Amino acid sequence: MGDRPESKRSAGGKRYDRERLFLPPDDDLAPNRPGETLRARLDMSRNGRFALMLARLLGRRPVEDRWRGALAAEQLVGAALDGLTAGGWEVVHSIVLPGDAVISHLLIGPGGVFCVEAEQARGTRVEVGGDVAAGARERWPCPYVRRARQSAARSSLVLSHGCGFLVQARPVLVLVGAADVEVAASVEDVRVLREREVPGLGALGGVLRPDRVERIHTVARDRRVWLRA
Numbered sequence: 048m049g050d051r052p053e054s055k056r057s058a059g060g061k062r063y064d065r066e067r068l069f070l071p072p073d074d075d076l077a078p079n080r081p082g083e084t085l086r087a088r089l090d091m092s093r094n095g096r097f098a099l100m101l102a103r104l105l106g107r108r109p110v111e112d113r114w115r116g117a118l119a120a121e122q123l124v125g126a127a128l129d130g131l132t133a134g135g136w137e138v139v140h141s142i143v144l145p146g147d148a149v150i151s152h153l154l155i156g157p158g159g160v161f162c163v164e165a166e167q168a169r170g171t172r173v174e175v176g177g178d179v180a181a182g183a184r185e186r187w188p189c190p191y192v193r194r195a196r197q198s199a200a201r202s203s204l205v206l207s208h209g210c211g212f213l214v215q216a217r218p219v220l221v222l223v224g225a226a227d228v229e230v231a232a233s234v235e236d237v238r239v240l241r242e243r244e245v246p247g248l249g250a251l252g253g254v255l256r257p258d259r260v261e262r263i264h265t266v267a268r269d270r271r272v273w274l275r276a
């Protein structure tokens with residue numbers, strides 16, 4: 048009836064619409080692992096083990112070390128998000144946007160849509176305010192809050208266009224390994240968590256019906272819709 052996509056059930060009883068069933072494999076983001084883009088960067092790095100060791104001995108911090116730290120953070124948060132799928136949530140990892148920006152994780156479920164950014168805090172106390180987060184071991188504030196907001200805003204636009212109805216993606220910033228976190232009132236629009244608090248997102252509800260979760264996830268996992276971001 049009308050132009051609504053047909054649907055059927057898999058062997059496990061879960062409904063899949065026609066768009067999901069026939070999404071070309073190269074355009075399906077569902078198989079992405081947490082930190083997929085960081086893995087690719089590390090695999091393509093031309094610096095061998097000796098060059099990395101020499102840089103460390105000279106007091107330099109190779110960019111590969113930063114990538115590995117970021118990858119560890121994304122893997123930890125991604126595993127926690129994947130653990131929510133039994134409760135009616137869906138997750139898409141490592142979404143690449145035009146301009147090489149990357150959305151670390153997109154969480155879709157009963158409590159809404161969350162654009163989750165994982166950042167390594169390395170055991171320090173972090174103060175979050177305005178557009179930045181500043182840790183005791185950092186020489187300057189990091190624009191983590193700004194990036195989380197921008198990713199959520201772009202996600203909202205792309206998903207709303209692809210779904211044909213308004214989708215509001217809310218920003219979440221996870222500070223992995225932070226010893227303590229202090230959040231200013233100016234950041235009330237961004238949910239700031241430590242990694243152990245991530246499973247708590249699964250308790251949120253009352254925002255999206257299962258059919259809306261399914262539709263948003265179908266659109267979100269299509270690489271082609273993000274090319275318009």
